[in-house]
């Protein structure tokens with residue numbers, strides 16, 4: 124996959140990677156369409172998760188190992204002892220989590236439950252469970268939407284308090300405001316997204332966007 128680094132909207136951003144691959148853009152366009160069914164939305168999210176995982180795991184360290192093929196002894200490369208933790212921001216993050224676990228089934232999983240207060244747009248936490256050894260793991264935080272960026276920043280605050288040191292944030296769609304907020308709050312966190320949209324509207328929705336990711340994933344509206 125070709126990963127394309129756009130100019131970050133904030134000077135504080137160490138890296139924002141927008142996946143401009145044709146497969147990603149095709150699936151994202153289908154996902155945006157209001158006529159896409161709940162089943163279709165879920166399937167597309169899962170497929171996009173695999174493609175995003177490819178970029179999100181790009182910097183994982185490898186170690187060289189000796190192996191035997193059926194023909195000869197050679198050297199190969201395996202993921203090193205530094206282990207992964209996928210962290211889903213509930214509930215919409217679970218749509219991405221499912222796909223990523225297909226690719227890295229041995230990863231540990233953390234959950235942070237947050238919902239946005241519809242009036243203040245501030246995140247309200249209702250749940251958190253993380254592996255004890257989170258500080259020794261590379262954390263990939265997943266949530267389909269980076270809108271104001273407050274949910275992502277709050278979740279990453281909690282992760283860092285719990286000891287996490289290496290964090291990547293993965294979303295389907297980002298607003299410029301969300302990228303700027305997250306980059307300012309956590310300049311060490313790499314952001315991987317399929318697109319940076321035009322703007323946030325007065326209700327904090329990403330435009331043109333795809334609507335409410337949780338409702339579309341779980342059919343709650």
Ligand SMILES: O=P(O)(O)OC[C@H]1O[C@H](OP(=O)(O)OP(=O)(O)O)[C@H](O)[C@@H]1O
Pocket residue numbers: 212213214215216237238239240244246266267268269270271272273274275301327335336337338
């Ligand atoms: O960047 P922000 O402005 O904080 O908005 C993004 C958050 O909003 C959505 O969750 P929501 O609050 O709808 O909860 P849900 O996953 O339970 O639907 C989304 O999944 C993010 O977590």
Ligand SMILES: O=c1cc[nH]c(=O)[nH]1
Pocket residue numbers: 268270327328329330332333334335336337
């Ligand atoms: O556009 C948006 C913004 C926040 N949360 C969503 O699900 N969609």
Ligand SMILES: [Mg+2]
Pocket residue numbers: 215335336337338
């Ligand atoms: Mg929602």
